[in-house]
Amino acid sequence: MDWDIEIDAADLKCPLPVLRLQKRLREVEPGTVVRLLATDPMAAIDVPHFCAEAGHAYLGADDTANVPAFLVRKGV
Numbered sequence: 001m002d003w004d005i006e007i008d009a010a011d012l013k014c015p016l017p018v019l020r021l022q023k024r025l026r027e028v029e030p031g032t033v034v035r036l037l038a039t040d041p042m043a044a045i046d047v048p049h050f051c052a053e054a055g056h057a058y059l060g061a062d063d064t065a066n067v068p069a070f071l072v073r074k075g076v
Contacts, residue, residue, distance in 0.1 A: 003035040
C-alpha cells in the first residue's frame with residue numbers, strides 16, 4: 001500500500017509514537033495515509049486503539065519496512 005507521509009518514531013518509547021502520529025494527523029487533510037515507524041512493542045496495541053478512539057482508519061501493519069510500521073488513514 002502507498003502512503004503520503006512517513007513518521008519515524010523508531011526507538012521512541014510509549015506514548016511518544018502515538019503522540020507524534022496524533023500531532024501529524026492534526027496537520028493533514030482527511031484521507032491522507034500516514035505510515036508510522038515504531039519499534040516500541042506497545043505500538044501494535046496503541047495505534048489501532050488510538051485510531052478507533054479518534055475516528056481514523058487503521059489500515060494494518062506494513063511489513064515492507066526494516067522496522068515495524070503501521071498505516072493509518074486520517075478520518076473526517
